Amino acid sequence: MPADLEKSRGAAAAALADVAHEPGAAKPDPIVVVDNITRQFGGLKAVDVGHLEIQRGVITALIGPNGAGKTTFFNLLTGFDTPDTGERYLNGKSLKRVAAYKVAKLGMVRTFQLTKVLSKLTVLENMRLGATSQLGERFWAGPLAFLWSGQEKANTERARELLRRFKLDAKENDFAGSLSGGQRKLLEMARALMVEPELVMLDEPMAGVNPALKQSLLGHVKSLRDEGMTVLFVEHDMDMVRDISDWVVVMAAGAVIAEGPPHSIMSDQRVIDAYLGAHHDTDISDLDPEEILAEAEAEIEAEKEGNA
Numbered sequence: 001m002p003a004d005l006e007k008s009r010g011a012a013a014a015a016l017a018d019v020a021h022e023p024g025a026a027k028p029d030p031i032v033v034v035d036n037i038t039r040q041f042g043g044l045k046a047v048d049v050g051h052l053e054i055q056r057g058v059i060t061a062l063i064g065p066n067g068a069g070k071t072t073f074f075n076l077l078t079g080f081d082t083p084d085t086g087e088r089y090l091n092g093k094s095l096k097r098v099a100a101y102k103v104a105k106l107g108m109v110r111t112f113q114l115t116k117v118l119s120k121l122t123v124l125e126n127m128r129l130g131a132t133s134q135l136g137e138r139f140w141a142g143p144l145a146f147l148w149s150g151q152e153k154a155n156t157e158r159a160r161e162l163l164r165r166f167k168l169d170a171k172e173n174d175f176a177g178s179l180s181g182g183q184r185k186l187l188e189m190a191r192a193l194m195v196e197p198e199l200v201m202l203d204e205p206m207a208g209v210n211p212a213l214k215q216s217l218l219g220h221v222k223s224l225r226d227e228g229m230t231v232l233f234v235e236h237d238m239d240m241v242r243d244i245s246d247w248v249v250v251m252a253a254g255a256v257i258a259e260g261p262p263h264s265i266m267s268d269q270r271v272i273d274a275y276l277g278a279h280h281d282t283d284i285s286d287l288d289p290e291e292i293l294a295e296a297e298a299e300i301e302a303e304k305e306g307n308a
């Protein structure tokens with residue numbers, strides 16, 4: 001790990017050193033505070049979070065078995081869904097009745113998976129949309145069009161700068177749909193940065209990414225923290241959680257059941273029980289790499305025999 005990255009991880013760990021390893025623990029400098037948020041779908045309480053604080057300037061992972069309520073909670077935080085009860089605050093300001101695009105203007109953005117429609121736009125067009133859709137485009141129409149064109153120029157410049165940073169500049173005129181899984185993830189992240197956010201929320205940043213690009217993606221996420229941004233991500237890839245998170249929040253059956261630094265979370269009995277209870281396919285214990293290799297080889301052999 002380069003010295004500057006190590007330094008910022010050290011600072012993040014120091015900020016959290018005195019925080020209790022308990023659900024709802026108070027943080028020294030929370031950017032987000034959640035109180036009694038619930039969301040019900042029919043008879044199912046998908047989210048029921050009593051109190052949660054997200055520390056500023058650190059990388060927090062949100063993990064939990066399938067159906068734990070992570071995505072629903074993400075949507076509630078960013079205003080893409082409305083809680084039945086409860087309050088959430090960004091920098092001390094209540095987000096009740098704040099529209100999703102305004103939440104982005106206040107500094108909280110989330111990544112979106114590339115939809116079918118967005119796949120048919122070029123990489124650069126996707127980036128420009130990252131800025132406009134969050135601004136509320138209509139404002140720039142009509143008599144203010146001259147202002148809009150100035151804004152558009154600035155947006156294009158920022159988009160190109162970000163594409164260079166994520167090494168996607170050679171692809172600016174390619175359709176987004178032609179990018180590889182990993183390049184799509186980079187584009188999703190770059191697009192979120194168009195609004196110069198304080199808090200970046202990543203939805204499964206490692207899904208569909210090949211091992212070669214994983215390292216580069218991890219580096220990009222760490223560099224967001226390096227620049228003072230706060231990162232909150234939902235992820236099933238436990239290697240990523242272990243490698244880059246300063247703090248881990250665990251959800252199960254809609255509630256937060258554990259919080260703490262990755263090393264203590266991975267050995268927490270409540271967490272292990274929640275995963276095992278859900279028959280989740282991610283094994284969070286430290287598996288022996290040789291054992292995995294031997295299993296994989298046996299599987300390949302079995303397949304070969306089956307095909308013979």
Ligand SMILES: Nc1ncnc2c1ncn2[C@@H]1O[C@H](COP(=O)(O)OP(=O)(O)OP(=O)(O)O)[C@@H](O)[C@H]1O
Pocket residue numbers: 041044046064065066067068069070071072073
């Ligand atoms: N729009 C909806 N209507 C009805 N039920 C929903 C809706 N969205 C989510 N749910 C249910 O709420 C629960 C929580 O789902 P959610 O997608 O938030 O979990 P998750 O932790 O993100 O799961 P995964 O890791 O599989 O993505 C699940 O039981 C799901 O079926």
